[in-house]
Amino acid sequence: MSDASRFAELCLPHLDSAYNLARWLTRDTQDAQDVVQDACVRALKYVGSLHGNDGRAWFLTVVRNAFYDWLARNRPAEVVHDDNVTVDAAADLATPGPEQVALRNAELRVLGDALAALPAQYREVLVLRELEELSYKQIASIVDIPIGTVMSRLARARGMLQRSPVLYAIGGQTARSAP
Amino acid sequence: MNCNDTAMLISAYADGEADRRQTTSIRQHLAACPRCAAKHDELAALRARIRAEVPRYAAPPSLRASVLASIDAAKRSEPTRIRLGDRWRWLTGGALAGCAATVLAWFVGTAVIAYQENHDIAVEAVTSHVRATLGNHLIQVASSNQHTVKPWLSARLDYSPPVHDMEKEGFTLLGGRIDYLDQRAVATLVYRIRDHTIDVFVCPRAVRMPPSAMRTIRGINVAHASGAQMDWLAVSDVSPDVLSSFVDSLARGGSTQ
Numbered sequence: 001m002s003d004a005s006r007f008a009e010l011c012l013p014h015l016d017s018a019y020n021l022a023r024w025l026t027r028d029t030q031d032a033q034d035v036v037q038d039a040c041v042r043a044l045k046y047v048g049s050l051h052g053n054d055g056r057a058w059f060l061t062v063v064r065n066a067f068y069d070w071l072a073r074n075r076p077a078e079v080v081h082d083d084n085v086t087v088d089a090a091a092d093l094a095t096p097g098p099e100q101v102a103l104r105n106a107e108l109r110v111l112g113d114a115l116a117a118l119p120a121q122y123r124e125v126l127v128l129r130e131l132e133e134l135s136y137k138q139i140a141s142i143v144d145i146p147i148g149t150v151m152s153r154l155a156r157a158r159g160m161l162q163r164s165p166v167l168y169a170i171g172g173q174t175a176r177s178a179p
Numbered sequence: 180m181n182c183n184d185t186a187m188l189i190s191a192y193a194d195g196e197a198d199r200r201q202t203t204s205i206r207q208h209l210a211a212c213p214r215c216a217a218k219h220d221e222l223a224a225l226r227a228r229i230r231a232e233v234p235r236y237a238a239p240p241s242l243r244a245s246v247l248a249s250i251d252a253a254k255r256s257e258p259t260r261i262r263l264g265d266r267w268r269w270l271t272g273g274a275l276a277g278c279a280a281t282v283l284a285w286f287v288g289t290a291v292i293a294y295q296e297n298h299d300i301a302v303e304a305v306t307s308h309v310r311a312t313l314g315n316h317l318i319q320v321a322s323s324n325q326h327t328v329k330p331w332l333s334a335r336l337d338y339s340p341p342v343h344d345m346e347k348e349g350f351t352l353l354g355g356r357i358d359y360l361d362q363r364a365v366a367t368l369v370y371r372i373r374d375h376t377i378d379v380f381v382c383p384r385a386v387r388m389p390p391s392a393m394r395t396i397r398g399i400n401v402a403h404a405s406g407a408q409m410d411w412l413a414v415s416d417v418s419p420d421v422l423s424s425f426v427d428s429l430a431r432g433g434s435t436q
Contacts, residue, residue, distance in 0.1 A: 004253035008284035010397055013309045015246060017416065019238035033242045040246050044253050056398025056416065111232040129194065130226065131235045133375070133418035136196045155190035158225060 006047045010055030011040070017056060017132055018063045024127045025067045027116050031074075039066040057138045064124065064142060071120075078120070114164035122157035129154055180204040185215045193222040195420060235374035244277040251280030285310050300361055300412075301389040301401040307358045307367075308378045308399065308414040317376065318354035318369050328355045332366040340366035340381035341409065343433030350377070350425060360412075361386045370425075377415035377422070379429065386410060393419050406430035 011018075018039060022032040039062045050058045072079050115123060128139045140147045185208050191197045192205045209216045288306075311317045320331040325342035333339040335357050344352065350370045358367040360380055368379040382388075388410050394401045402423040403412045413426040 002254065002287075004250050005284065005287045007253075008250050008280075009288040009309075012246070012250070012284065013312060014398060014416070015238045015243060016235075019242060020236045023236040029239070032236075033239065036238070036242060037245065037249075040249060044249065053396060054398050059398075111228055112234060115229070115233055126229075130229045131233065131374075133416075133421070135418075136191070136194070151188075151191045151196070154194070155187075158190055158222060161229075162221065162225060 003044060003047050006050070007040075007044045010047065010050060011043050011059040014056045014059050018059055020131060021060055021063050021124070021127060022067060024116070024123055024131075025064070025120060026070070031070070035067050035070050036063060038070065039063040042066060054138065057134070057142055060128070060132075060134075061142045061144075111161075114161055117164070118157060118160055122153060122160060125150060125153045126157045126161075180208045182208075182212060182215055185209070185212070186218070189215065189219055190222060193219060193226070230373050237374070247277035247280040247284075250284060251277070254280070254283065281313060285314065299389070300387050301394050301403075302396055303360055304378070304380055304401055304412050304414050305396045305399050307360065307380075311356065311358065311367075311378065312376065317356065317378075319356040321354040323352045323354075325352060328352065328368065331355065332357070336364060336366055338366075338383045340368075341406075341432070342368060342381075343429055345370060345425070345428070345433060348425070348428065349373075372417060372421070372425075375415055375417040377413055377417060377425065379426070380412040380414070382410045382412060383408075384410065388412065393423050395419070402426045404430035406432065 015036070018036050019032060022035040022039070023029065026032045026035055039059070042065075043059055043062045046062070052058075068079070115126060118126070124143060125139055128134045128142060134142070136147050136150045139150045143150070145153070185205055188197055188201055188205060192202060197205060209219055288309075320328055322328050322331075323346075325344050329340065329342040332342070332355050342352070342355070346352070350372050353369045353371050353376075355366060355368045357364050358378075358380065359365070360382060363386065365383075365386060366381040368381060370377045370379060380386075388403050388405070389401065389412075392403060399414060399416050400419045400422050401412065401414050402419065402425075403410060404423075404426045405411070406429070409430075411426050411430045413422050413429070415422055
């Protein structure tokens with residue numbers, strides 16, 4: 001089978017998943033399309049190296065790599081090196097102070113905004129888990145981290161969402177009872 | 180297990196990803212500790228809200244068209260590979276080339292699959308699902324009313340497939356179509372949950388079923404269950420646990436328990 005046919009068979013059915021991931025990572029419709037286009041070019045080129053039958057996880061890995069290359073080219077200031085120390089530091093920076101809470105209360109109206117406001121390393125695992133409904137094992141292979149890190153990153157991402165003012169602002173049933 | 184250990188693992192437990200030993204001891208701890216049980220409830224509520232409120236974006240038609248055009252371009256230029264920077268050429272390919280590529284892709288893809296794996300019913304179901312999704316001919320009768328979908332299907336088949344309303348469980352009936360499985364026409368119901376499409380093949384006993392209740396083929400899950408008269412085969416990229424409980428309740432006649 002040619003590479004183009006392999007791509008059509010293994011990756012194309014997951015174009016919505018690819019776009020959804022890119023859309024949440026870039027937070028922009030046009031940028032997301034650029035990232036997916038680039039990912040498709042790469043996937044067409046390298047689909048011959050895909051072994052096993054999980055075309056979805058493989059294609060999402062390519063999309064994620066295309067996103068981080070795009071980020072380095074277009075928003076170099078946002079690149080966070082993917083070791084736990086810097087990621088955790090970024091998470092702490094994201095913990096809002098009182099003025100930021102007030103500002104965010106005004107800005108964030110829906111839960112999607114709170115997700116979009118998370119650092120990329122937390123956003124991507126939540127999107128892969130909650131919207132794409134992938135297993136920890138698949139997420140570990142896409143993000144290239146151990147399963148234990150998937151576990152702790154998801155737990156932390158959820159904690160950050162639960163502390164988000166959005167959850168107090170609307171409905172608020174899921175907001176933490178104690179600070 | 181104490182509260183600290185539970186705090187480390189409760190998120191994985193809520194995801195069904197803790198191992199068997201951890202699951203047992205967390206369950207025991209949650210039964211005894213109201214504080215940790217409340218945390219677990221908060222996680223479940225957060226998940227429900229994410230799934231209800233956060234959109235899963237679908238690829239825009241223009242993106243799909245240009246990706247299809249790029250496949251077409253790659254096929255025409257084989258064995259020479261397309262160059263990485265050559266984006267403009269395949270962006271301009273447009274929808275027409277996209278349509279041609281789609282047709283070619285199904286033709287080549289399904290012919291190859293049929294040749295390689297024509298004895299595997301689960302693969303056949305995935306192929307039908309993919310073909311229908313790509314070609315936008317997922318639904319021939321669009322209705323969320325089972326009393327509309329059922330007669331439409333029955334009129335075109337030699338059997339009468341049961342059609343269940345699963346709205347209460349969160350599965351919206353979008354409609355149905357006639358598809359082919361194991362060389363015969365079968366009723367195919369299309370449901371949607373949280374932006375994931377589910378194809379359900381409702382098959383009379385004559386159709387072979389896959390040996391295992393759950394399989395993943397090319398990232399798409401296939402679950403089946405046997406009911407009183409029919410076999411039910413569900414295909415979707417929704418998570419395996421959701422898909423298998425869905426197909427089980429269809430086979431039980433649409434009830435959740």
